[in-house]
Amino acid sequence: MEEKQYTTIKVRLEPTPAQAELFDKTFGCCRYIWNQMLADEQRFYLETGSHFIPTPAKYKKGAPFLKEVDNQALTQEYNKLSQAFRLFFKHPETFRHPRFKRKKDDRDSFTACNHVFESGPTIYTTRDGIRMTKAGIVKAKFSRRPQAWWKLRRVTVSRSRTGKYYCSILYEYSAEQPERIIPTAETTVGLKCSIQHFYATDGGVLADPPRWLKESREKLAQLQRKLSRMELDSRNYQEAVQKYRLLHEHIANQRRDFLHKESRRIANDWDAVCVRDDALREMAGGALTGGAGSFGYRMFRELLRYKLERQGKSLVVLDRYTPTTRTCSACGYAGEAVWGNTWVCPRCGAVHDREINAARNIKAQGLAQYFGKSA
Secondary structure (H helix, E strand, O other): OEEEEEEEEEEEEEOOHHHHHHHHHHHHHHHHHHHHHHHHHHHHHHHHOOOOOOOHHHHOOOOHHHHHOOHHHHHHHHHHHHHHHHHHHHOOOOOOOOOOOOOOOOOEEEEEEOOEEOOEEOOEEOOOEEEEOOOEEEEEEOOOOOOOOOEEEEEEEEEOOOOOEEEEEEEEEEEEOOOOOOOOOOOEEEEEEOOOOOEEEOOOOEEOOOHHHHHHHHHHHHHHHHHHOOOOOOHHHHHHHHHHHHHHHHHHHHHHHHHHHHHHHHHHHOOEEEEEOOOHHHHOOOOOOOHHHHOOHHHHHHHHHHHHHOOOOEEEEEOOOOOOOOEOOOOOOEOOOOOOOEEEOOOOOOEEEHHHHHHHHHHHHHHHHHHHHHO
């Protein structure tokens, strides 16, 4: 049985000065149209008690600069605002009311959908670029190429704080639904997120983030100390801020690279992965200074989820209040809260590493939960 799947390829753009100027105008127009629609929606609600969002076409007469950018980008802002209100009304406890966007702290991005006409698609890729409406062919660096049968659905152009332009290309394709793999104890791994390390497995492996990531974070701390002693808005300060942003971007790329490679390795090696839905900030006492929290364990979990699902494998998530650390994995004795790296079971006398013992309990309870749900 085939099902639709989606994947995204992110590429670095190298626009000409004219194309970069068009992108910057589009960012501003999208922010402007969002704020105008949101303000009118709020005004309409106060006057009538009903919700109504005007379309972007209403504003083009009073703001002719909106005609200079791709109309699809403005239409997508309308769709995003409508979706934001739908989510807010459906789950107000989770999603907050849409807010106005500010140029200072909002992400510079816009989205455009691809439409296929008799003359051809509005967006398509070339050997070394991407053709977009109004911008023409923008030069791009591809890290990988899509398959021939993939359909290009939309692109999202963004600009980082360091001034770099990127394009995320969303593709849709049909793929055979993978056959579900039934895990066994031998092909299942239990992972315990760790504040001191990154994670611990039931087999006794304590995984630490790579050394080069730690070195980059130390450089960032040094640069922050330098910034605190500089005169605000001076030339040296502005140059240091740019270095600070570049280093932050470098660290984010290093972290993302590590998480993708580690999650791919685990997804390929095991048929099921058991984890607990830990509240990392609570575990760290509100300050994430290292280990799983500061190195993106939650992102790591989401990467694991989709990579396992595409192979017919399972990610089993236990409730965050499941007692795993204070339960003996040898005899099942559940005692009081455990402090320190090691502890001795008062019933059977087994000596446990705190985090490895928790990983073993996560694996055992994860398998019980999986087969309990499958039955």
